[in-house]
Amino acid sequence: MPRKGPDLNARTLSLLLVPVLVVVLAACSREPSYSQSSPDATITTAKEMVRRGDAKLLVKLIYSEDENMKKCLNRLGHALGRMQELAKELERAFPAEVAKLREDAKREAAKGGSQGLASLFAGGGQRAREQARRAADAANRDTPAGSNSNDPFTAVLTRLFTSPYEVLEDERNNLTALQLDDKTYTLLYKNGPIVPGVALTIRKDERDGRWYFVIPTDLPILKGYFFKSDEAWRTYTGLVATFDNIVKDLIDDVRQGKVKNLNDTARVAGEKAFTSLPFAFIAIDRLTAAERKREGLTKPKTPEVKTPALPAKGG
16 A cells, blocks of 8 residues: 555645745845834934945835825835946946045045035035036046046036945935924934925824935925826826936946946936937926916916006197
8 A cells, every 4th residue: 555654744844834934035035124213213224225235225214195106206216226236336347447436536525625415505506517527537537538527417427326325325424303393303414404495304104103204395496397196296207217227228238348437337328318318308398287287377477567658648
């Protein structure tokens, strides 16, 4: 007679292994534990996510008003993750250029040529262009001729591609939170506003007890230009997806050796943006026109001009 004992034991063992494997796989796939227990914890977590290579998770620190906004942020998370991936690929492909660019940036900061996060929003366009030109000239000293690295646009792109999260990496100690009430703090840079005239806040969500960064989507200046309808969020998500795909293509080009250096990477990025982004901007323009029409904002009010009365005859 055939022996059935081993078959029964094998089936029993397999049944016991299934839940064990499920637990192990779940533990392996679980995201690292990050704290949002306080405003300072949320700020620290943002830097920690970048340090661990989890930039794609930064969007989870942003408060989502609804499912449409959450979908848009999730797609943005893909793009942020790819930006971090691109930076790693560029450092692998052009280590000497990346190291030199970072050293030049440090020297510029030491000489006062860059003022960290504040320089993004303050000081005027002329000063920003001058700083970009000086950084480009510094980066161009050991760069092959004809690379056009003295273009400020190229300098900005190369800096962005190689250090997309420089603010979180280098400026964390300058970011603080000031309490406004029990559930709201304002985000400060060196004890002042990050963006002049705009309050960037961190707010507690009572549903989960976590603190989130809040995007100021209700600013009066955005009225008539930023919308929250279903179609609007689909359009914004499409714009983010276009940017995401550009970065994805850049990563492939770097890995396949299709770009020669950092400046060539910026040039190729500009070409990809030139061919892809116009379609996204057309969609934004159409959305804006439709939403302004729906809200009765199609045409700005024109001041009424009265024709002066002619003087009476014989007056």
